[in-house]
Amino acid sequence: MIALIIRRSYQSVVVMLVVALLAFTMFRYVGDPVSMMVGQDTSLEQREAMRVSLGLKDPVPVQFARFVMNTAQGEFGISYQLGRPVAEILSERVPATLELSLVAALFAMLVGIPMGVYTALHPQKWLSKAFLTISLVGISLPTFLIGILLILFFGVLLNWLPTFGRGEVVMLGGWSTGFLSGSGVKSLLMPAFTLGMFQLTLIMRLVRSEMMEVLLTDYIKFARARGLSNKAVNFGHALKNTLVPVITITGLQIGNIVAFATITESVFQWPGVGLMFIQAIGLVDIPIMSAYLVLVALFFVIINLIVDILYHVVDPRLRVDGSGAHG
Amino acid sequence: MKFKTAVTGLALGAALAVSATAAVQAKELKFAFQGTLTSWDPYRLNETFTLGTMGNVYEGLIHRKPNMVIEPGLAVSWEIMEPTRWRFHLRKGVKFHNGNDFNADDVVFSATRVRAEGSDLKTRISADTKAIKVDDYTVDFVSDNPNPIIFSEWGTWNIIDKEWATANNAVTPQNVGGTEENYLTRHANGTGPFIMVSHEAGVKTTFKPNPNYWGKKQHNLTSVTYTPIGQDATRVAALLSGQVNMAYPVPVQDQARVNAASNASVLIGPELRTIFIGMDQFRDELLHSSVKGKNPLKDKRVREAVFHAIDIKAIQKKVMRNLSEPSSLMIAPSLTPISKDHYPRRAFDPAKSKSLLAAAGYPNGFEIGLDCPNDRYVNDEAICTAASAMLAKVGIKVKLLAQPKAKFFPKVLAPNLDYSMYLLGWTPGSLEAGNVLRDLFYCPRASKGEALWAKESRNKVGKGKFNIGGYCNPALDALTDKILSETNMKMRDEMITKAMGITVDDAAYVPLHQQALAWGVAKGVHVKQRGDNVFDWRYVMID
Numbered sequence: 001m002i003a004l005i006i007r008r009s010y011q012s013v014v015v016m017l018v019v020a021l022l023a024f025t026m027f028r029y030v031g032d033p034v035s036m037m038v039g040q041d042t043s044l045e046q047r048e049a050m051r052v053s054l055g056l057k058d059p060v061p062v063q064f065a066r067f068v069m070n071t072a073q074g075e076f077g078i079s080y081q082l083g084r085p086v087a088e089i090l091s092e093r094v095p096a097t098l099e100l101s102l103v104a105a106l107f108a109m110l111v112g113i114p115m116g117v118y119t120a121l122h123p124q125k126w127l128s129k130a131f132l133t134i135s136l137v138g139i140s141l142p143t144f145l146i147g148i149l150l151i152l153f154f155g156v157l158l159n160w161l162p163t164f165g166r167g168e169v170v171m172l173g174g175w176s177t178g179f180l181s182g183s184g185v186k187s188l189l190m191p192a193f194t195l196g197m198f199q200l201t202l203i204m205r206l207v208r209s210e211m212m213e214v215l216l217t218d219y220i221k222f223a224r225a226r227g228l229s230n231k232a233v234n235f236g237h238a239l240k241n242t243l244v245p246v247i248t249i250t251g252l253q254i255g256n257i258v259a260f261a262t263i264t265e266s267v268f269q270w271p272g273v274g275l276m277f278i279q280a281i282g283l284v285d286i287p288i289m290s291a292y293l294v295l296v297a298l299f300f301v302i303i304n305l306i307v308d309i310l311y312h313v314v315d316p317r318l319r320v321d322g323s324g325a326h327g
Numbered sequence: 328m329k330f331k332t333a334v335t336g337l338a339l340g341a342a343l344a345v346s347a348t349a350a351v352q353a354k355e356l357k358f359a360f361q362g363t364l365t366s367w368d369p370y371r372l373n374e375t376f377t378l379g380t381m382g383n384v385y386e387g388l389i390h391r392k393p394n395m396v397i398e399p400g401l402a403v404s405w406e407i408m409e410p411t412r413w414r415f416h417l418r419k420g421v422k423f424h425n426g427n428d429f430n431a432d433d434v435v436f437s438a439t440r441v442r443a444e445g446s447d448l449k450t451r452i453s454a455d456t457k458a459i460k461v462d463d464y465t466v467d468f469v470s471d472n473p474n475p476i477i478f479s480e481w482g483t484w485n486i487i488d489k490e491w492a493t494a495n496n497a498v499t500p501q502n503v504g505g506t507e508e509n510y511l512t513r514h515a516n517g518t519g520p521f522i523m524v525s526h527e528a529g530v531k532t533t534f535k536p537n538p539n540y541w542g543k544k545q546h547n548l549t550s551v552t553y554t555p556i557g558q559d560a561t562r563v564a565a566l567l568s569g570q571v572n573m574a575y576p577v578p579v580q581d582q583a584r585v586n587a588a589s590n591a592s593v594l595i596g597p598e599l600r601t602i603f604i605g606m607d608q609f610r611d612e613l614l615h616s617s618v619k620g621k622n623p624l625k626d627k628r629v630r631e632a633v634f635h636a637i638d639i640k641a642i643q644k645k646v647m648r649n650l651s652e653p654s655s656l657m658i659a660p661s662l663t664p665i666s667k668d669h670y671p672r673r674a675f676d677p678a679k680s681k682s683l684l685a686a687a688g689y690p691n692g693f694e695i696g697l698d699c700p701n702d703r704y705v706n707d708e709a710i711c712t713a714a715s716a717m718l719a720k721v722g723i724k725v726k727l728l729a730q731p732k733a734k735f736f737p738k739v740l741a742p743n744l745d746y747s748m749y750l751l752g753w754t755p756g757s758l759e760a761g762n763v764l765r766d767l768f769y770c771p772r773a774s775k776g777e778a779l780w781a782k783e784s785r786n787k788v789g790k791g792k793f794n795i796g797g798y799c800n801p802a803l804d805a806l807t808d809k810i811l812s813e814t815n816m817k818m819r820d821e822m823i824t825k826a827m828g829i830t831v832d833d834a835a836y837v838p839l840h841q842q843a844l845a846w847g848v849a850k851g852v853h854v855k856q857r858g859d860n861v862f863d864w865r866y867v868m869i870d
Contacts, residue, residue, distance in 0.1 A: 032734030039373025044786040050503045081365040082528045083501050083512040155568045163564045178359040269556045270531040284733045
């Protein structure tokens with residue numbers, strides 16, 4: 001297991017370097033940060049001087065090396081626009097995104113898995129067909145459209161839920177949470193639904209198809225022949241064996257949820273890192289953009305690692321293979 | 328004993344009742360704007376929304392009324408002692424939010440800080456101007472050359488408390504490329520009618536009224552909350568759902584919906600910004616064009632042909648849905664002494680356009696590029712698309728490149744100047760014609776006799792730095808120099824009228840229109856709209 005983690009860590013470093021290179025290349029095409037930092041009266045000479053002091057005039061390899069060195073030390077610099085250390089801004093904004101992603105992921109799993117099981121067990125029932133139809137909507141409508149439709153219906157028309165923001169937040173140490181206030185929870189509903197909808201349909205369809213496949217296998221037939229109860233067969237044997245691919249996909253989807261949160265966050269003006277990223281793109285705030293990209297990449301890498309480890313826990317065959325490789 | 332408790336109880340009850348009525352009468356202004364307020368340092372960014380919002384917390388020596396007319400701010404009066412010496416008499420008894428007194432030292436300090444390294448407002452006071460303290464409430468401004476409008480941009484030159492800035496180690500604005508946060512980035516201490524309570528950039532900023540404000544209270548607010556909402560649909564929804572009671576801008580396509588709603592309406596007014604098309608007149612060979620070896624736009628007839636090809640009425644009606652005012656000048660009518668019809672617009676006349684092109688030697692027209700932002704002005708890309716189609720009808724085939732402002736500005740502005748035609752908007756910072764003549768029309772070169780926009784000295788261009796088309800008329804430059812230092816207002820106005828006539832005659836630009844401002848305001852909220860899109864809360868009344 002430790003060998004696996006070490007091996008994976010090496011690969012992760014390579015992945016992070018590639019992300020850094022891609023991010024860095026991208027910044028050369030997003031526009032000129034200086035023209036976003038000054039007003040119309042600033043002279044051309046001053047603009048040029050700013051480019052020099054920001055290091056934008058250095059040769060590209062020098063800039064990249066500096067970028068990697070600083071990033072490796074966790075030094076993301078000062079935001080061009082906000083004039084504050086990026087790490088500080090990130091730590092203020094991360095709780096909003098993580099809370100939203102967590103609720104969205106839980107919603108997707110807790111609703112998606114039972115729906116998948118139900119549609120697999122009762123494929124002919126009308127409720128199953130209804131679930132499948134709804135899931136088609138969830139998978140084909142773009143996130144921002146779902147968000148805006150929800151806002152119009154529950155926010156503007158019915159006036160039940162807040163249309164933007166996080167509501168009241170409570171500070172717990174350095175962590176701002178919306179779970180502890182009424183308006184915070186209410187504010188969370190629509191964004192979490194919007195963000196989780198796509199994952200929900202994905203999980204549901206995955207569970208359904210895997211489960212239907214498993215239900216046809218011999219050991220399930222044998223279990224039924226032994227006279228085990230439906231519950232024991234469906235949940236004890238069938239569902240358990242369905243879960244391996246579901247864990248993989250769900251794990252990877254958690255990364256996606258955080259990444260997709262940019263769209264949901266900008267539709268609901270949710271003050272997380274995704275919204276911060278969108279705002280930074282508009283203003284060509286390179287330190288914030290690079291920190292965000294590195295953070296998301298790191299997040300993906302860690303999730304992948306966890307998924308790999310979970311595999312070994314869930315699937316005994318992999319453990320045998322792993323030790324075989326060493327032997 | 329019992330009696331005493333009863334009295335205390337009564338008093339407590341009364342106190343509760345009072346606070347309860349106060350809560351009932353809470354007048355909360357909650358507004359949303361599309362952009363972000365990044366830093367609270369008053370000298371960090373010269374941008375309308377930033378400075379306009381700060382103008383509720385900080386104050387300058389002068390103040391602009393809702394109709395843009397100048398009134399006394401922190402200065403009660405001012406006078407010219409001699410052509411190069413202005414004397415400002417400061418208001419007495421004014422306190423900053425932290426309780427410090429406002430006096431001449433703060434003005435002198437602010438005059439230094441606003442021109443310090445890292446300030447984006449250096450042009451508020453010219454480099455040669457000295458701020459001299461005469462006594463605690465009198466300051467003289469002495470410059471090398473006479474400046475008749477020295478204070479025209481001081482409505483947004485906010486005065487900072489010297490003691491406070493010094494104590495917090497913020498004597499200069501944050502340096503670009505620096506590694507430390509400046510204290511003023513997240514703290515504010517002005518003399519204005521509102522106090523900044525909390526600020527999370529990109530999330531929310533809250534304010535409360537200043538109970539010790541020196542001026543007459545013209546609002547009835549108990550708190551102000553600003554939320555940046557970038558998405559148009561979300562911003563409009565926030566207004567319609569009642570979560571904010573003021574939101575701007577309202578996009579053109581949503582205005583009918585807001586007006587149809589029972590709880591809000593759109594407040595429309597003319598903006599001071601002029602939208603125009605600029606043309607490359609300095610290169611010997613046009614970029615992005617089929618014409619090789621020469622530059623057709625150097626020929627006045629070709630520029631006139633472009634002008635005559637534009638059907639401004641169609642743009643006004645179809646693209647802007649009547650929310651624009653066609654313009655013949657490069658400045659809004661309210662900012663000049665020139666009457667609106669003094670210089671009529673060149674008429675829409677495709678036949679004339681074609682004959683002008685033929686006379687200039689392009690009977691079959693030519694190909695040309697047009698650069699355009701798509702997230703800067705109201706329907707900017709749609710205007711460019713419409714203009715391209717109109718130009719195509721007279722034979723000028725336009726390759727349109729519309730992109731976000733972060734990409735557009737560095738491409739088109741100096742030093743790159745990579746365009747052949749471009750769409751841009753301009754509001755003169757000083758809100759008068761001198762700025763337009765200096766920045767948009769002055770020959771762009773570092774010294775007389777040098778080539779226009781000469782590559783090696785491009786970054787040294789001072790006057791004319793936004794004359795990216797490279798229009799140049801030495802006679803106009805001479806007149807502009809006179810205007811910039813003429814202290815007799817009547818003579819100045821006459822010269823401005825004459826100078827604007829020259830620019831029209833030369834077809835230096837194709838001015839299109841002044842776009843309209845659109846503020847979404849909830850029923851029961853009364854605001855005063857300013858032509859430069861500044862939201863001044865001191866006039867907000869809530870029923």
